[in-house]
Amino acid sequence: MQFRPIHTRRAFEEICERIREQLALGVLKPGDKLPAERDLAQRLGVSRNVLREALRSLEMAGVLRLQKGVKGGAFIREGDTSRMNDVMRDMLSLGTISVRELSEARVHVLDLVVRLACANARAVDLDALEANVERTELATREGRLLDRLECSREFYKLLAAATGNKVIAMIMDSVTEIHMRFVYAKVASSGVAMARLAEKRRRFVAALRERNVSSATRLMRTHLESVQRMLEQDPGAMSLQVALAEVQPGIRR
Amino acid sequence: MQFRPIHTRRAFEEICERIREQLALGVLKPGDKLPAERDLAQRLGVSRNVLREALRSLEMAGVLRLQKGVKGGAFIREGDTSRMNDVMRDMLSLGTISVRELSEARVHVLDLVVRLACANARAVDLDALEANVERTELATREGRLLDRLECSREFYKLLAAATGNKVIAMIMDSVTEIHMRFVYAKVASSGVAMARLAEKRRRFVAALRERNVSSATRLMRTHLESVQRMLEQDPGAMSLQVALAEVQPGIRR
DNA sequence: TCCATTGAATGGGTGATCCATTTAATAATT
DNA sequence: AATTATTAAATGGATCACCCATTCAATGGA
Incomplete structure (x- = not known):
């Protein structure tokens, strides 16, 4: 009893x-x-x-x-889908989940998202993604690294939306947000940047448009791997603290 | 500007x-x-x-x-992984996400979870799952339907834990919790119940133990489909209100 | 030695009061 | 008549001074 x-x-x-x-x-x-x-x-x-x-x-x-x-x-309010991000951040701050687990989850979720986007993306979604790639290309040519990063953030949001499922999109956003902080901290501190990003994105969106699941998932997977290598590159592993301590959860707007 | x-x-x-x-x-x-x-x-x-x-x-x-x-x-506190459930519930209550989206997400997440569990489940995880199936069988024999439902809830939690990734587990729990409410409401009201549940579970866990991904995912998929059919069965579609309005988010313990 | 009592610290909760912001109604100005 | 200040009321934001119920260590008596 x-x-x-x-x-x-x-x-x-x-x-x-x-x-x-x-x-x-x-x-x-x-x-x-x-x-x-x-x-x-x-x-x-x-x-x-x-x-x-x-x-x-x-x-x-x-x-x-x-x-x-x-x-x-x-x-x-209309439901605020970003609350899940805050939960994720708190879990990380409290040590309940680890960066490793989050990265791993992101890889798997992204794989799912790509497959769903391949199946469900509408013309407007694909157009939005292509417009995003244009902006990415422009930012690259003009050397605006931080703007390009903002494009990346947006790219993943658009991709998530292209799944046509807000639950999946919400999950995707929550595992992406923290990741982008790490990338941001890396770019801001070392100035290092992913090579041929816009080109890779363009090929990826083309694969999406062709509904070529295997190609799209493969492109995404190899991209994620190269990003991972970039993050792990020398100057002092990005600390969890740096990535988390900036802006905190709160009420937007 | x-x-x-x-x-x-x-x-x-x-x-x-x-x-x-x-x-x-x-x-x-x-x-x-x-x-x-x-x-x-x-x-x-x-x-x-x-x-x-x-x-x-x-x-x-x-x-x-x-x-x-x-x-x-x-x-x-240690991080409370159940907060994500509350977010999901609020999103549903506010109409930001739909039951359809949640169900669909659950199918996909479960597919991922099964694959990960197949790859990563340790002996203790498998043992726990088998013990759970025993309890399910007992509850079935003794006609304790609500207890069996509790077993189901636990089954999915154990399965989520077997992935070895707390982020994935958290996501899985959040998309499962609401679903279980629907099943609960159905069982409590109509007394209908899934046939041969324990047997199906037993075969599923066996597939997990053999690391047979295709078999495990197939078993899970067909099971989900039959559960879906049961939920959609006649007596008045389970209302969102009934499923949500019972216990509300709050502080546990 | 053990058990009952006490008292201080803590979170839970109340009511009165004031401030700052926002908006609509009103008055003054052109 | 149209425009612009002014005013007043309603609202959330914040403070203060209390009181209560719970908890637990210290105290003291059996």
């Missing part, structure tokens, strides 16, 4: 739960506004401070957006 | 960020205790209420664990 620990429910948990319940039941929908803090607190029979703790938590969870001023209030 | 919206930083955000920074830098580690609320608030130059908003958010994010009483305080 085993006893599970008693969980003393606290007011703010109850509140979060009720609001999430309304959400799950469809009573509350994105765009809806909750009653004003003073009002809602009274209705729930709790102090305004406690209610605010709950609202804060929901805001951090990406469920609410709080806006000041008359006509302001707590609004239900 | 474009202007990005100014983001008025609020005190609690600053606090969350500072603490996460300490975490990323390794100054704070799991098990460490933050100063008492009254003390920390004074040191940060904010009111205790605001500090509490920040601590709450970090608690909900799975970073902290708050404990009452003398010798209590805010402790840095």
